[in-house]
Structure formats: structure tokens, C-alpha cells
Amino acid sequence: MAKARQNAFMKPVKPSRELAAITGDAPLPRTEVVRKIWNHIKKNNLQNPKNTREIIADDKLRPVFGKDRVTMFEMNKHLSKHLS
Structure with missing residues (x-):
């Protein structure tokens, strides 16, 4: 089961226009999307x-979060809405 879950996270997903x-x-694995978001947050000092x-x-x-502030725990919920 763990291998199936790992493959699901590694499957490329298409970002929405806002997330792109x-x-x-380009389609990316979910893990890479999260990594790019964190790079953007840190680069722009958004914590x-x-x-x-x-x-x-x-x-x-x-436009991705739909509001001005989110917790790091809420972030993935908002990102999921922008991945297909």
C-alpha cells in the first residue's frame, strides 16, 4: 500500500493558470509543486x-489561496483545488 501512495504523490499533475x-x-509531481511554493514563500519572505x-x-x-493569510497546514488544501 505504501508504494501505491508514493506513486500517487509522484504522478504529474497539471497546475491551474493561477498556480502556474x-x-x-508543465505537469509536475505534487511534491515538486509544494517545493516550488515553499521556494516562492521563502524567496519573497512571506512567512x-x-x-x-x-x-x-x-x-x-x-488567487491560489483565496485569502490573504493561510497556515502552512491549510496550504495543501488550497493547492489541491488548483491541481488536476
Whole structure:
């Protein structure tokens, strides 16, 4: 069962137009999408310094998250809506 789950995470998924603004429009494994989002967050200093679990959306992340702030735990729920 673990192998099937691992393959599901490695299956390339197509990002939405909003998400592609950060990840590019080529299909990527879900793990790579998350990695690119975290690279964007860190590069643009989007973690709340007082609560590092909170991500402050910039103009590229706001359409993906649908709001100005999300926790790192909510992030994957919002990303799932933008992957097919």
C-alpha cells in the first residue's frame, strides 16, 4: 500500500493558470509543486515573522489561496483545488 501512495504523490499533475504563475505550466509531481511554493514563500519572505506557521499571500499566492493569510497546514488544501 505504501508504494501505491508514493506513486500517487509522484504522478504529474497539471497546475491551474493561477498556480502556474508560480510553478510554471508543465505537469509536475505534487511534491515538486509544494517545493516550488515553499521556494516562492521563502524567496519573497512571506512567512509571518511572529508566527512562522502563517503564510502571508502576495499577488501571486492570493488567487491560489483565496485569502490573504493561510497556515502552512491549510496550504495543501488550497493547492489541491488548483491541481488536476
